[in-house]
Amino acid sequence: MAAERGRAAEALVGQVVLPGDLLLLPAHYDEDAEGERLRLSTGAAPQGRLLCGPGLRRSGAGLLVTKCGLLRHRPGGGGAFWVDSQQKRYVPVKGDHVIGIVTAKAGDVFRLDVGGSEPASLSYLAFEGATKRNRPNVQVGDLIYGQFLVANKDMEPEMVCIDSSGRSSGMGIIGQDGFLFKVSLGLIRKLLAPKCEIIQELSQLYPFELVLGMNGRIWVKAKTVQQTLIIVNILEACEYMTAEQRKQALAKLSGT
């Protein structure tokens, strides 16, 4: 049986990796890994602490790829490797900002559909300025923009609409009207990147409100229904269009 040769992780950055590929880490990571194994407390992050991101699992001296995609690397702060993969199904992750749909009110807790395998729970006290007397006005079918407080494979995910300092910072109930639709997770990440061209070009077209959820859901609201639908169609098509095609489509729309 031929032994699986691992390839150096840094040689494969930016290339396609498939599940089952073994990535070998350079020697200086291993030295610190030795030191880490003897340490029992976490303490401050040591110089060579490597972050193993989504799509990778530690296996022996290297990293095992578990999803197909492009391998990415961030050199700062000890280094991080992750696999940039495209998928449509969302798995809740702590700290992600998502759009949820209220499906039920169970006592003091709202049940939200976030597109994962389980509905998330949201307490009525997790809104800015909410007290036992002053309850938020949330109905079944409302859209909520919040972040995950607890999200792991063993427990039901919990959401909140306030950050750690108690302010809402843009989270909460999303207003009336507007249009909610679903796209792939890769497109959301592209749109959330700093200086995203798509958003800049669209804002030249019409003024609109936009909420992006990391679970693949986008909420758009423009002045008229027709403008809203045009923006929805462009965002959905952005996944498959190249930059030139998009510029042409926008030029045609702003011309008419």
Added chain:
Amino acid sequence: GVMERSREQLLRQTCEAVVLGVLHPRTAITLVLQVLSDAGSLLSCCLNAACMALLDAGLPLAALFCGVTCALQPDGTILLDPTARQEQEARATLTFAIGSSGRKVLMATTKGSCSVDEMQQCLAAAQRAADTIFQFYRDSVRRRYSKS
């Protein structure tokens, strides 16, 4: 029917061996395969399609797998990926599911009878053929990610 159930069981065993179910407890993963046309080697075709579907869906996998069918003809020659006609005329038809890490055998099923030596020869041929299929997976994924 019984054949379909048997195929489902074989596919399920293969998928359970590679899918990292540990990361998704209390979750059901459903794989639906629809046969559009059957020109022979149906089980290995299903295995390849299942692997590509799992890759596309983004489920965490420990390794890839592929299916290879070998037909042993009455004169002893080994035919890979036989057509339906060749399968019927063959003395024995063997299907193997080969994993990508170390070319391990994840599943083996035989229809007909053959000697142990012949089975070993078929297995060796299937493991060599698996390389071509894994390269095809890699090229397909590369093509998909080159567009974005």
